[in-house]
Ligand SMILES: *[C@@H]1O[C@H](CO)[C@@H](O)[C@H](O)[C@H]1NC(C)=O
C-alpha cells in the first residue's frame with residue numbers, strides 16, 4: 001500500500017514541521033513537545049531526564065548538537081534552565097521556542113544554527129519546578145507556585161560557600177530538595193561551561209555573587225567574583241541584544257538597573273542560590289535572567305516577548321566560546337584529570353580543574369593572561385597566553401599544557417591545599433593567601449538586605 005505509506009510520511013512531515021503555538025503549555029505538553037522534537041530530529045537532539053520533582057514529574061532536558069548523546073573533546077557544554085520558580089513562567093515558553101528555532105534553523109541549513117550546533121552542545125531544561133507551575137496563578141506578582149511541592153524556594157536550597165556558623169545557616173543534606181539534588185547530580189555528569197537561569201518579575205541580567213559573608217569579595221554593596229569582568233560582559237551580551245532590557249527601567253517599579261544588568265548581591269543578597277553554586281562548585285559561569293516584569297505575562301504578549309529575547313538567547317550561547325580551552329597532559333603524554341588550571345589575578349574559591357577528559361575551559365575576555373597549571377608529581381607550569389575573541393568564530397582559543405616531571409621536592413606541584421571540586425569546602429574561612437574570611441554580618445547589613453529583599457519582591 002504505497003499510498004498509505006505516503007500518507008503516513010506526509011503526516012510525519014506535517015507534524016514535525018508544525019509550528020509551536022504561542023500559548024502556555026502544561027508539563028505534560030512540554031514532555032510531548034520535547035519528545036516530538038527528539039523523535040523527529042534524532043541526529044541533532046537527545047532527550048533525557050535529570051531526575052524527578054517531589055511529586056514525581058520528570059525533569060526533562062533536551063540536548064542539541066551535532067553529537068547530542070555524549071561529550072565531544074573541544075565542544076563546550078552549555079545549558080539553559082527555566083521555571084525554577086514555578087510561577088515565573090515565560091522561560092518555559094522561551095526555551096521551547098529556542099529548541100524549536102534551533103532545530104528548524106538546522107533543517108533549513110541556516111548557518112547560525114548549523115554553526116552553533118556544530119560547535120556547542122546545548123542543554124535545555126524548560127522547567128525545573130513543574131510542581132510549582134501546577135499551583136501557579138496567572139498573576140503578575142503573587143508568589144503562589146513559586147515554591148516546590150514542599151513549600152521550599154529552590155533558589156535558596158543549594159549549598160552555599162558563604163554560609164557558615166556566623167552567617168546564614170548551611171542546610172543539611174536532608175534539607176536538600178529533589179529538584180536541587182537533580183541539578184547538583186546533573187552538574188557532576190558534565191563540565192558545563194556557561195549557563196543561564198530564567199526567572200520573571202523584573203527585566204535585568206543578574207550575575208554572581210548573590211551572597212557574601214563580608215570577606216574581601218564584598219566591595220561597597222556588591223559581592224564581586226574573581227571573574228567579574230567576564231560576568232559583566234556576559235550579562236551585557238544578554239541585555240544589549242534584548243529588545244528593551246538594556247534600558248534598565250522598563251518595569252515602572254522604581255528600580256533602575258544601569259545597562260539592564262546588576263550584581264546579584266547588590267540587588268538583594270540571597271543564600272543557597274543556584275548561580276553561586278554553579279560558579280563556585282561546578283566552575284560553570286551562570287547568570288540569572290529576569291525576562292519579564294510580569295511573572296505570568298498574558299498569552300497575547302508571548303510573540304512579542306519571544307521576539308525580544310530570541311537574539312539575546314542565541315547571542316548568549318555563543319559566549320561559551322570566549323577564552324581558552326584545551327587539555328593538560330602529564331609527562332608521559334596522558335591527559336590528566338584534576339589538574340588545577342588557574343589564571344593569575346582570578347583565584348576562584350574552588351580552583352578550576354581539568355575534568356575526566358583532562359579538559360579545561362576558561363572563559364576570558366580578550367587580553368594577555370598568565371596561566372598556572374599544577375599536578376602532583378610534576379613541575380608547576382606557568383605560561384602567558386594572548387587570548388583573542390572567540391565567539392565570532394564559534395571557538396575559544398585552543399591551548400594544551402604539557403607538564404614535566406618534578407626533579408626534586410622543591411619544584412613539585414601539590415594540590416593538597418585544596419580538595420576536589422564537589423567537596424571543596426570553604427565554609428570555615430581561609431587565610432588571605434587562600435581566599436575568604438568569615439565575618440559576622442552586622443545588624444545593619446542584615447537590615448539592609450531585608451529591606452532590599454522586600455523591595456525587590458523577590459524574583
Ligand atoms: C564543523 O566544524 C568543523 C571545525 O570545527 C568544520 O571542519 C566543519 O566543516 C563544520 N561542519 C559544518 C557542517 O559546519
Ligand SMILES: *[C@@H]1O[C@H](CO)[C@@H](O)[C@H](O)[C@H]1NC(C)=O
Nearest residue numbers: 366367368369384385386387
Ligand atoms: C599581549 O601581548 C602581546 C605580545 O607581548 C602584545 O603585542 C599585545 O599588545 C598584548 N595585548 C594586550 C591586550 O595587552
Ligand SMILES: *[C@@H]1O[C@H](CO)[C@@H](O)[C@H](O)[C@H]1NC(C)=O
Nearest residue numbers: 406407408409410411412414
Ligand atoms: C622529598 O620528600 C620526601 C617526603 O615527602 C622525603 O622523604 C625526601 O627525603 C625528600 N627529598 C628531598 C631531596 O628533599
Ligand SMILES: *[C@@H]1O[C@H](CO)[C@@H](O)[C@H](O)[C@H]1NC(C)=O
Nearest residue numbers: 159160170423425426427428
Ligand atoms: C564543611 O566542613 C565542615 C567542617 O569540616 C563541615 O561541618 C560542613 O558540613 C562542611 N560543609 C559542606 C557543605 O560540605
Ligand SMILES: [Zn+2]
Nearest residue numbers: 085199200459
Ligand atoms: Zn525567580
